[in-house]
Amino acid sequence: GSHSRKRYPSSNPKRRRPGMASRKFFLGGNWKSNGNRALVKDVANVIKREAKSNADIEKVVFPMALHLESLTDSVDGKLCSVGAQMVSEYPKGAHTGDIFAHALSDSGVKWVLVGHSERRKTRGSTNEIVAARMLVALKEHLKVIACIGETLEERESGNAEPAVFKQLAAVMDALYHTGNGKDTHTVDSWDCLVLAYEPVWAIGTGKSASPEQAQAMHCAIRNWIRKNHGPDVAKAIRIIYGGSVKPYNCEALITKDDIDGFLLGGASISHKGEDFAKIAKSMQAHWNELKKLKSKL
Helix, strand or coil: CHHHCCCCCCCCCCCCCHHHHHCCCEEEEECCCCCCHHHHHHHHHHHHHCHHHHCCCEEEEECCHHHHHHHHHHCCCCCCEEEECCCCCCCCCCCCCCCCHHHHHHCCCCEEEECCHHHHHHCCCCHHHHHHHHHHHHHCCCEEEEEECCCHHHHHCCCHHHHHHHHHHHHHHHHEEEECCEEEECCCCCCCEEEEECCHHHCCCCCCCCHHHHHHHHHHHHHHHHHHHCHHHHHHCEEEECCCCCCCCHHHHHCCCCCCEEEECHHHCHHHHHHHHHHHHHHHHHHHHHHHHHHHC
């Protein structure tokens, strides 16, 4: 319950605790079914031009499948990785229209999204399929962003946390298999898995969760992980927020202790990629501040 949640006093509520600087900030851009070859070129140019202004932020762009290879060809992988929005849950076989994990990694793709609410809602992504896709991807050494989040109905009926925990459990439990009486998990390091909390009611609606609402859920997710998989995992795993994040509201969100970055939708391609760069720059400014504080500790 909420009574067990620690309240951290902070002299400056605009800033997270310096200890939180251990998790590398992460910025993902989900292009959904948008974009064309001209946009690929524009975004690649912006990423190159702005590389110095956001050097410490891990960045990944997720174009539609059609543009994956032109992005892996035109973006320096050291500056920004390329991810796929979809991966088949089948590792091989005859599955017309599917894209296998090994084909993605062969093309220079480094990340995949699983469980985005749009796929859960209209494309039959059940918790089981989401978990299966994650495992297939990890096995091919692709890194994974697993998306979780409640609907408006679930939030308004007071069931936001149970709904999110159910999706979270499906992801985390699939990673852990109990062998020899001890918990072993399938990720080499927690850099390979990012959790994206995306309240469904805030995606593409222009209605963002308030920084307080987002932080409360991120904190609850981290507490669930701490309780079920221990403090080391809870401390290491990055939980990013998605849902109408824009250059004007990203700063209020990134200063929260448990928000480790963003999964952008519209803002990943608006103004030809300039908004993506603005948000990365704002995250970098906060990262620099944290590093300064940390060095004084």
